Amino acid sequence: MTMVTASEAAAEIEKLLGLHPKGFDLSLDRITRLLTALGDPHLKLPPVIHVAGTNGKGSVTAFCRSILEAQGLSVHVHTSPHLVNWHERYRLGVAGGRGQFVEDAVLADAVRRVADANGGEKITVFEILTAVTFVLFSEHPADVAIIEVGLGGRFDATNVMPHPAVSVIMPISLDHQAYLGDRVELIAAEKAGIMKRGTPVVIGYQSEEAARDVLIETAERLGCPYAAYGQDFMAHEEYGRLVYQDEFGLADLPLPRLPGRHQYGNAAAAIRTVKAAGFTISDHALEMGLVRVEWPGRLQRLTDGALLRLAPRGSEIWVDGGHNPGAGQVIAETMANFEEREARPLFLITGMINTKDPIGYFEPFGGLAERVFTVPIRGSDAGLDPVALAEDAARAGLEAAPLLTVADALAEIGNITAEDSVPPRILIGGSLYLVGDVLADNGTPPT
Template sequence: MTSAAERIEALMQIHPKGFDLSLDRMMGLLEKLGNPQNTMPPVIHFAGTNGKGSTIAFTRAILEAVGLSVHVHTSPHLVNWHERYRMGRTGASGALVDDAVFADAIRRVAEANGGKPITVFEVLSAVMFVLFSEHEADVALVEVGLGGRFDATNVMERTDLSVITPISLDHEAYLGDTIAKIAFEKAGIIKPGVPVVVSVQEDDALDVIERQAARQKADVIAAGQHFSAQAEDGRLVYQGEDVLLDLPLPKMQGRHQIENAATAITACRRFAADRGFSLTDKAIERGIETAFWHGRMQSLDHGKLVQAAPDGAEIWLDGGHNPGAAVAIADWLDARNRISPKPLTLICGMLTTKGPKGYFDNLVRYQPDVVCVPIVSSDAGVEPKALADVARSCGLSVTTAPDLATALASIEPAGERRILIAGSLYLVGDALEQNETPPS
């Protein structure tokens, strides 16, 4: 039997892997498949530059704690294609899609497309619609791939809630070179009359989102206006317009996860109110305590790569790849250093579509030793020497290494040191695969 990965590999030989921001091909393909996008469970649609995956993880954990079955679509994957599709199960947490079910859905979508030009992401989005429409669940959490307005997921006639996480500069070649232009693309997921929950945003982004919501007659529930959260005395204090919650801090690291958790709580509360079910404080508490998202300030404490690192070092992974993500890393480093200051080594790899200078500029004040490495899982990685030149131009001390294991083994002096493998989700995926600890 042909596996899902083999079927996708075959498609990648005849179709491009990138993005083509239009919806005509998607709509034509989905019509041949019986328009599965319109027979989905209730949908919460997520767009934004940073924090989508973590916010979805919190949302899923809270809704599952209520007892709902939750389908989840995210991208990209870190190690295995199956990570993009988590299938809801009654009375249990969702599980990654079964390979035979996945492979059959890919086959049917490819046959319906009939060899016509299409991107692999569009095929995989159509697979998501097929899977989620054919398998019952109480709710589907759907992450945008790129932008929003012309993203392949934005073909549903109706959704039940929109969520827009923090917007910053990223994918400028596709989405525009200002925050306002990018926000316009992200706000394209807002549907007529469907409320939108908005994370903390720059003023330019929020203005655009509010204008688009007004055009669509959609309620806006915005951070800083209608809800907020902060860490106080080792707890997360969430305040909504009608509630004050004292919750545990998230397991996920970083101040930005407080904001992501607040967005997820707000989304779940609005979804519950609109769908008419009870969302208990206990379910919210359990969701915040248990939510986890691979590759977002993830600690590595065992595995093959860990064994290559100096004794006494702590190793972290983070897939953030733009200046906004580097700001979140800086906040996290400040908090860690207040508790336990340690010298920092940054093992970095990035894609050619990213802006490395803005990323490094936000980390210069920590004066990390930087080791630039190639990205194995993408042919769009920046050559380590070229990336090193950018880091060096920012005033950083930089070396290169041919792979992650060599980079870890080369770190001197040994002893207590904070090692951060970061700069790309693809690099994080390489690390998890080589460490033999893939997401499950």
């Protein structure tokens, strides 16, 4: 069983967490100053795919990486937050192969160098870790780098690259309202801030017309050649295959490995993105990219591990870090599709942090989930109290009860599941932090 191990890099980052704020202070001044001291590594990167969005940015990043690697290209990838280990934020490309998480000693050295260059000045830890991204990606050769925005876009620490190969904006919905605004058009304007004049833009599926309008208007104002889902490219299922279409033609492809119909739009955005970035991709690479794609902690099924053995025999356990109403909607739709294919009673084990909208997350599960068990998020001072979270689930029309741990919830599901009944389907989610704890406890961290 894989275990989380002590790490030199983690120790260095923990030192920084004691010196600098953990939260967000959106500005580009501090990161720009630090990058200047480091010799401007953000100007020495391979072609960059820069990805923003409320939901789906991790999935489109995973699809882009999988497609490009299937084409034989080496791909650096930066994502955040991590689930179990800090190293997950930095995947370094390997020529002709699958990129690997940065080695511990290499990460520790980069963190120390960046911290030394900062010289004790005021800065957030995310900004330091973003500077580490640029240092690592500039010092290790690769064909392309995919860099995911942390929060928002305009003032996110990643938004210092003057000329990305393509800027990608995935679905936008309400989240982080305290930082980005309380209307989708305000959030869209913040995320549109990653667009650079004249640089290609890909706009993923937008359920909110107001957000879509802001993104298109911004691209047009900046003279960006853009492609918008539903207008310039699209995808749909037909006879168990994914049919992708854009101005270049049609592609008949296998369905994506990632479950959920919402992944069709994410896969389509990735295909259009790698084209917009200037890469020539074979049909074979597209096919392999869709069937090999991996994105841990997002509708990931647990097939082995310590927690699985605590559930009723034959249980189907899924984990997903989606944590806002938009994510709740697509996750509930996927669970409903699973129910159509194979009926099982659905139980939710949910933990959330206090900046989210629990009722908005829970509402799509009305009439679908039999019961919700709410749990704390271990080691987080921002976690919602399980009692309060259960009350929110009840307000959304769900039967709910608070418990102390995920293991307790699995045991309780076992207590109420008769031995001769259909084994349950269990969804553990509501927070990437909770999913990280679950994958660690299960002995199956991302690799």
